[in-house]
Amino acid sequence: MKSMKAPRRGIHAGVLLAGIATAVLVALYPIAIHPYLFVQDYKEIQKRTRKDIDQESVQPGGMKVWSDPFKRK
Numbered sequence: 001m002k003s004m005k006a007p008r009r010g011i012h013a014g015v016l017l018a019g020i021a022t023a024v025l026v027a028l029y030p031i032a033i034h035p036y037l038f039v040q041d042y043k044e045i046q047k048r049t050r051k052d053i054d055q056e057s058v059q060p061g062g063m064k065v066w067s068d069p070f071k072r073k
Helices: 008-037 039-050
Strands: none
Touching: 008 039
16 A cells, blocks of 8 residues: 655645745734824824924925815814
8 A cells, every 4th residue: 555645735835825924914013003003102103203393394395284174163
């Protein structure tokens, strides 16, 4: 009776694909996933870093500072 061998090519391809997917997720976590989950932390960081910037002086070409057109008055 012949001994049966496992299909190695399929296993290697699966491991390679899982490794690539894991690498992509690990790379995306600090860029997209963490800021999405912890919005308040990033809002606080933006407040601290932008507190000394005068918006009027950094606007290009004398353009008006952006305002929310849908904001209720």
